Amino acid sequence: MLVAILPGDGIGPEIMAEAVKVLGVLELGLVLETAPVGGAAYEAHGHPLPESTLRLAQAADAILFGAVGDWKYDKLERALRPEQAILGLRKHLGLFANFRPAICYAELTHASSLKPELVAGLDILIIRELTGDIYFGQPRGRRTAPDGAFAGAEEAFDTMRYTRPEIERIAHVAFQAARRRAGGRGGKVTSVDKANVLETFQFWKDVVTEVHRDYPDVALDHMYVDNAAMQLVRAPKRFDVVVTGNMFGDILSDEASMLTGSIGMLPSASLDARNKGLYEPSHGSAPDIAGQGVANPLATILSAAMMLRYTLQQPEAADRIESAVRAVLAAGLRTGDIWSEGTRRVGTREMGDAVVAAITGKTITTS
Ligand code: IPM
Ligand code: MG
DSSP states (O other): OEEEEEEESTTHHHHHHHHHHHHHHTTOOOEEEEOOOTHHHHHHHSSSSOHHHHHHHHHSSEEEEEEOOOGGGTTSOGGGSTHHHHHHHHHHHTOOEEEEEEEOOGGGGGGSSSOHHHHTTOEEEEEEEOSSGGGGSOOEEOOOSTTSOOTTOOOEEOOOOOOHHHHHHHHHHHHHHHHHHTTSSOOEEEEEEOTTTOHHHHHHHHHHHHHHTTOTTSEEEEEEHHHHHHHHHHOGGGOSEEEEOHHHHHHHHHHHHHHTSOGGGOEEEEEOTTSOEEEEESSOOOGGGTTTTOSOOHHHHHHHHHHHHHTSOOHHHHHHHHHHHHHHHHTTEEOGGGOOTTSEEOOHHHHHHHHHHHHTTOOOOOO
């Protein structure tokens, strides 16, 4: 099995090094091949998603992705900005189903900005459609200044669009995920839209309702996106699976991730129709702390576990990683983002080493 390792920018290389270390000790016979992506690839090859990186991603059985982006590229023309790498990979590889779990680990209940009773035991799954919507509509804007600014332009717009097959396939993914989470039957899907204002999302709502006929055991409700944003902080445990479009999913998944105390803990998967996937932490490249050895590598390590479970069919290895992460948290180790009084603050490498030690059966001691 070939795994493409795309570390990217900012803290990407540091957190990826720890995930690679963890995959290494599992001795699964994986072939890992690294390629530049994002700003790092722009520096090296003049493009955020060079042909060679795209080819590796296409050839690989799965992709482990770090993070891309840095403010210093804000002035580049849009096609050359780091973010285009991840958008390009999603589009070229047909990665339309984005799974963003928000799980509140028992040890981290107090790291949430919400009251502990609101988030204790929280386990929701946001399923975001990833290759349609306003993200891939027609952008229009006349740039007048050489630095890419819109100074002097009269108008700019992007078109919001969804086709029936795009909505149908993500709806199927959501209903099936709800069933799986409920142990084979049942579960609940909340479809988030803005049908009161947008035609695109009235259509979304209608198509999701049609697909639901195939899943009578799964409960379905519909919610406007503004209300969903409110309910997520008012009573997040009312949700099970949330399915929504690309733009609303981008926003709501960041919101949901923070309920858990740290975005530094959350993995994500972007899958194609045959379960090939790109796996990445839900957080970004955090250029403000890059190179300091303080970033939390657990989201990337847990992304590797998700990759083993969903794409590489190695559930036992995935279990071993996830139990190791729980053991490390239980032992009181914390990177700065999840640190609280009475726990032990560790750096990126120390956290990765502790996960490795937990996998190989060594005991972790706190001091
Ligand atoms: C995400 C990110 C990306 C997105 C950016 C980097 C293009 O915010 O994966 O959520 O908007 O999809
Ligand atoms: Mg986002």
